[in-house]
Amino acid sequence: MAVLAVLVYVASGITAALALLYVAKQLAADLLLLAGPALIMLLWLLEGLVIAWSDLSAGPAPDRITLYGYLATGFVMPLGAAWLGATERSRWGSAGIAIAALTQFVLQMRLPQIWPGGPL
DSSP: OHHHHHHHHHHHHHHHHHHHHHHHTTOOOOHHHHHHHHHHHHHHHHHHHHHHHHHHHTOOOSOHHHHHHHHHHHHHHHHHHHHHHHHOOSHHHHHHHHHHHHHHHHHHHHHHHHSTTSOO
């Protein structure tokens, strides 16, 4: 499980750095940058499935509402960032992707604090 968390950190960090580079160069998001939120969303979905399986089989999480709220937010946010990057054809679309990637990084850091005995 820690492998998925590290992959989310790496994908979020690389996507945020690339998006900030696009913002600095005043570029709109292209397919390379839009692949970042897609990869983050896929990794987050896999991690969410592992966490949900652990919650159902090993024992309940202490605060399920917050845990599943974080998982839902982390899944929907890259989708919204990709939509913003695809429709906003200025550097602000790239800025939205950067903000979402940095927020995803923080969400990943908070998951072990929400469920200390969980699979992370």
